[in-house]
Amino acid sequence: MDRAPGVPTVWDQLAETMYLKDSPTAEVRLSELASFSFGRFKSSKGLPEIARPIAGERGYIVALQLKAIPFIEQFFGNKKVSSGFYPIGGVSAIDLREEPAVLLPNPFEAMVLYVTQAALDEVAYEHQASRVEQLVWPLGHLDPVVYHLGKTLNSTLEQPRHTSKTFLDHVLHALNCHFVCSYGCVRISAPQFRGGLSSLQMRRATELLEANLDGNIALRDVAEACELSVSHFARAFKTTFRKPPYRWLIERRVDRARDLMTNTRLPLADIAAQCGFADQSALTRSFKQIRGVSPGHWRRRTTRGRSGLVRSKPGPTARSFLQHFTTRILRASLHLRPAKMISAKNDSQVNLYFP
Numbered sequence: 063m064d065r066a067p068g069v070p071t072v073w074d075q076l077a078e079t080m081y082l083k084d085s086p087t088a089e090v091r092l093s094e095l096a097s098f099s100f101g102r103f104k105s106s107k108g109l110p111e112i113a114r115p116i117a118g119e120r121g122y123i124v125a126l127q128l129k130a131i132p133f134i135e136q137f138f139g140n141k142k143v144s145s146g147f148y149p150i151g152g153v154s155a156i157d158l159r160e161e162p163a164v165l166l167p168n169p170f171e172a173m174v175l176y177v178t179q180a181a182l183d184e185v186a187y188e189h190q191a192s193r194v195e196q197l198v199w200p201l202g203h204l205d206p207v208v209y210h211l212g213k214t215l216n217s218t219l220e221q222p223r224h225t226s227k228t229f230l231d232h233v234l235h236a237l238n239c240h241f242v243c244s245y246g247c248v249r250i251s252a253p254q255f256r257g258g259l260s261s262l263q264m265r266r267a268t269e270l271l272e273a274n275l276d277g278n279i280a281l282r283d284v285a286e287a288c289e290l291s292v293s294h295f296a297r298a299f300k301t302t303f304r305k306p307p308y309r310w311l312i313e314r315r316v317d318r319a320r321d322l323m324t325n326t327r328l329p330l331a332d333i334a335a336q337c338g339f340a341d342q343s344a345l346t347r348s349f350k351q352i353r354g355v356s357p358g359h360w361r362r363r364t365t366r367g368r369s370g371l372v373r374s375k376p377g378p379t380a381r382s383f384l385q386h387f388t389t390r391i392l393r394a395s396l397h398l399r400p401a402k403m404i405s406a407k408n409d410s411q412v413n414l415y416f417p
Contacts (some may be wrong), residue, residue: 226277258302
């Protein structure tokens, strides 16, 4: 794994100490969209020997097992702290200050998060809670919250073009809140929060989000534009709009797609690209979820209704003009005089022409 610009050095060290860096049987995939805060480590053969400790790094590595591990040994310094079987969904929270090492002789696949102390401190500060001194969780034990949110993160690695940065920020922030409460043993009370965004904050937030319908903007950037913390902004936004920012973004994309389908003849693939969707299938999924029908069906139904209205207007007037014009041509060409006859049915006068 060659370290790209902006990638924290901890990932390069972790891949090297676990002998994954140049291994043909290993894969390390990091999330660039989430500023390399998580990734997936995978090996089809396991590690050849005990992985060495990482030197000079701070923070925590939280590892979620995506596949069961028949046997694993974990060490803090020279002390063995865990040994045995880890199930799917098993979680380990590892303090890098403990000089961790691991023996993994069997194939493995894990979602790995790098959690900084600064991220934990921010959550505690926003909730007026005490600082987290250390994350503690029984090594390899199940955690349903981390498992389900971790699977969501894993899916974004498979299809990064179908994921928005705003959505990833929400998931990662939720995980950090969970780590502070459940792993840091910090009690967070419900915030005393009443109001939503001010009119100025609403305008700033919606303008930024509208300008980035693809979702490629960090939630922190929008919060800073409103001069709020991430947690405060997320709560205020939901209070104001009755939905979180990433949901608001999706609905705005669908609204714009609907306008383009109504007023242009662009193909759905081009409309999807202009509205910030990864492709036409992403547009179809979101449109059907919100509008209840596929975009193609909605467009045909809307266009058919408008076309029928246009065709129905000129009918009688055009026919009357054509009949009148034809009659005058015939009379002029044959030089015939009309004969009067009274209709027995309605006593109206009818003109008949005879040769």
